[in-house]
Amino acid sequence: MSAEVSPASLPEKKHRFRVxxxxxxxxxxxxxxxxxxxxxxxxxxxxxxxxxxxxxAPEKWNQNVRISGAVRGDSIQVNxxxxxxxxxxxxxxxxxxxxxxxxxxxxxxxxxVIDPNAASLTIRYHGARPDLLKNExxxxxxxxxxxxxxxxxxxxxxKCPSKYEAAP
Amino acid sequence: MLxxxxxxxxxxxxxxxxxxxxxxxxxxxxxxxxxxxIVAFVENPFSxxxxxxxxxxxxxxxxxxxxxxxxxxxxxxLNPLLRHPGMIVxxxxxxxxxxxxxxxFSFAVASLVTGRNDSDWLRISRPWALGAWTxxxxxxxxxxxxxxxxxGWGGYWGWDPVEVAALIPWLTGTAFIHSLxxxxxxxxxxxxxxxxxxxxxxxxxxxxxxxxSGVLDSVHAFxxxxxxxxxxxxxxxxxxxxxxxxxxxxxLLVSDGQMGSLFSxxxxxxxxxxxxxxxxxxxxxxxxxxLVSEVxxxxxxxxxxxxxxxxxxxxxxxxxxxxxVVPLTAWGSTSAGKLGKRLWLPVSISLVVPVLTAFLxxxxxxxxxxxWLITLAAxxxxxxxxNAVVHRMKAQxxxxxxxxxxxxxxxxxxxxxxxVHLGVVMIALGVVGVEFYQTQTQQTLAxxxxxxxxxxxxxxxxxxxxxxxxxxxVTQAVMQISRDGRLLATINPRSDYFDLYRQSVTAPxxxxxxxxxxxxVLVDWQPTTTSAVTxxxxxxxxxxxxxxxxxxxxxxxxxxxxxPDRRKVESS
Numbered sequence: 219m220s221a222e223v224s225p226a227s228l229p230e231k232k233h234r235f236r237v238x239x240x241x242x243x244x245x246x247x248x249x250x251x252x253x254x255x256x257x258x259x260x261x262x263x264x265x266x267x268x269x270x271x272x273x274x275a276p277e278k279w280n281q282n283v284r285i286s287g288a289v290r291g292d293s294i295q296v297n298x299x300x301x302x303x304x305x306x307x308x309x310x311x312x313x314x315x316x317x318x319x320x321x322x323x324x325x326x327x328x329x330x331v332i333d334p335n336a337a338s339l340t341i342r343y344h345g346a347r348p349d350l351l352k353n354e355x356x357x358x359x360x361x362x363x364x365x366x367x368x369x370x371x372x373x374x375x376x377k378c379p380s381k382y383e384a385a386p
Numbered sequence: 387m388l389x390x391x392x393x394x395x396x397x398x399x400x401x402x403x404x405x406x407x408x409x410x411x412x413x414x415x416x417x418x419x420x421x422x423x424i425v426a427f428v429e430n431p432f433s434x435x436x437x438x439x440x441x442x443x444x445x446x447x448x449x450x451x452x453x454x455x456x457x458x459x460x461x462x463x464l465n466p467l468l469r470h471p472g473m474i475v476x477x478x479x480x481x482x483x484x485x486x487x488x489x490x491f492s493f494a495v496a497s498l499v500t501g502r503n504d505s506d507w508l509r510i511s512r513p514w515a516l517g518a519w520t521x522x523x524x525x526x527x528x529x530x531x532x533x534x535x536x537x538g539w540g541g542y543w544g545w546d547p548v549e550v551a552a553l554i555p556w557l558t559g560t561a562f563i564h565s566l567x568x569x570x571x572x573x574x575x576x577x578x579x580x581x582x583x584x585x586x587x588x589x590x591x592x593x594x595x596x597x598x599s600g601v602l603d604s605v606h607a608f609x610x611x612x613x614x615x616x617x618x619x620x621x622x623x624x625x626x627x628x629x630x631x632x633x634x635x636x637x638l639l640v641s642d643g644q645m646g647s648l649f650s651x652x653x654x655x656x657x658x659x660x661x662x663x664x665x666x667x668x669x670x671x672x673x674x675x676x677l678v679s680e681v682x683x684x685x686x687x688x689x690x691x692x693x694x695x696x697x698x699x700x701x702x703x704x705x706x707x708x709x710x711v712v713p714l715t716a717w718g719s720t721s722a723g724k725l726g727k728r729l730w731l732p733v734s735i736s737l738v739v740p741v742l743t744a745f746l747x748x749x750x751x752x753x754x755x756x757x758w759l760i761t762l763a764a765x766x767x768x769x770x771x772x773n774a775v776v777h778r779m780k781a782q783x784x785x786x787x788x789x790x791x792x793x794x795x796x797x798x799x800x801x802x803x804x805x806v807h808l809g810v811v812m813i814a815l816g817v818v819g820v821e822f823y824q825t826q827t828q829q830t831l832a833x834x835x836x837x838x839x840x841x842x843x844x845x846x847x848x849x850x851x852x853x854x855x856x857x858x859x860v861t862q863a864v865m866q867i868s869r870d871g872r873l874l875a876t877i878n879p880r881s882d883y884f885d886l887y888r889q890s891v892t893a894p895x896x897x898x899x900x901x902x903x904x905x906x907v908l909v910d911w912q913p914t915t916t917s918a919v920t921x922x923x924x925x926x927x928x929x930x931x932x933x934x935x936x937x938x939x940x941x942x943x944x945x946x947x948x949x950p951d952r953r954k955v956e957s958s
Contacts, residue, residue, distance in 0.1 A: 247661070247664070258693050263675070263688065264690070265685055266686040298918055312686070345828065346828070346907045346922040350889075352888065373690065
């Protein structure tokens, strides 16, 4: 390699070439990582939508999406034969401002669960039942709509409305 | 905590660095003032709740006219899920980490304002940055440990936006800790170090902003508030002002040294920094993706754990490779040939592990490459330490353990760092075990039945249900783990139902060894007949190295921060 020569003996021009080597090396690595990041978006990026939005958008039914919903507690079931966990998730508004206007997330979740006319989806999930899966919890679910109208979840996350619980 | 850090930092500047003092005070105080402003006027934790007779409610410290005080009903206490020893220490550790980075930032600003071109600010900042980094590391790991112990999903890191937001300043901080070495040794990267500390500080504030402003959807429930816009202004002002300062002094900050060969140590540090910055950009992009995609396309899109894993994985691999090569490089000019001569032996020895793995557990390419990099990094680091010890034993005629101890104490900057690297290698081992070799199954068993996972046989022998005096309804299963007919352990996966909170808490049953964890979660049981119970079993190879590695990392960092006082006593 040309780098063997000691720096003192090098003319200035040679030195500029060397600095560029670092820039080229760095650029190659950066571009590679950038391409990796972008190509990984395919198949890994999901639309984040409300249950309302998903129901009226059949074109999104054949792809992975992420939805958020309020858990209806009395619907939670585990089928011991198949190991599938099912529950009903009810639509909650997606943006913070609407939630704030309706009196905060706890009130919104409560409203959603007791409203029999609210849009809802049956969620199916294969895996351990999370401790936080209970009535009026907010679930963030990644998965896909199924032909039978249920939503098959790959990933089920639960958001707890509060760290401290109010006395019943 | 922030004011404590500022006070300590100012005190240090007061005695030794009088030129920096006023500017350190100014920067520290502005930051402190900002946070106090928020606490005092926007989100006062001492505000009480007042109501008027017609039912309007106010929050205020002092009594508004025509109102009376109302008391919210007493809560029932902390959600039982958060009752874990790690959770007591986790938040303050993260705060300490965040607050700690204020001091290096203040010294950086002071150095820029006073127009210095030397490395004094770095010398003072180093222990602060390392300390903050250590706290941040402890905070992150404790959060992981809690998730592993309590959440019952067999994992420790979910790439949730809030986790990533806390990781971001850790990444830039780690880059800073590495690049400051180059400035102190070779007078290089002077401008870059300023960029890094400005970035780290802004990312600390940005992380707090992200988690508290509610712009992100995360599983972490924080008390959300309307402090978003104020934070945004503060970050922007800090970022612009400090960048302007840096540009103002740009010409002054000429590096005294020069970059030599592509195979020199400074070059390796350059690439180390590049990779950390790329990781930082990946994480930032991932966190901001929902916001950016909403602005540009009108619909919110998110990326999950799989995107982060696939994108950061190769970069982390590159860092491991550097860790394996750098101890063998030299400062200044060196050549590929010289490096190759030092490298061929450890490289060939390290190849044994991936070949063996491929032979034993099949062609899992990701796992094989990762294990090879881990072996190389571990070998080279241990070899370098061993070399230093042998030299010392010969030169000073010391025994092995005395020489080992003295190597670490005398050159604690370097060998503390190596200890951190060994910790990283162990953590990587744990990560590889879970990411590439985890297996799991979920089955419903009747009493006496068994399930098989890898070479383990898990027999469900019994199920108890009882009520405790502190208000828990406990369901506890008994499971026997055996391999080749030999009983290894009896574990008790459990589920506690806290009546008062209507909250169940899963306590996984675990058999932990250095080689692996068997992690059993009680999924479901029929309330009437306790004969059929559903279990979810995870087999997590090597996971415990993750926790051991974290401890080693923290010890190494503490050693690197070192014993400044004792040294001074010795030399004076």
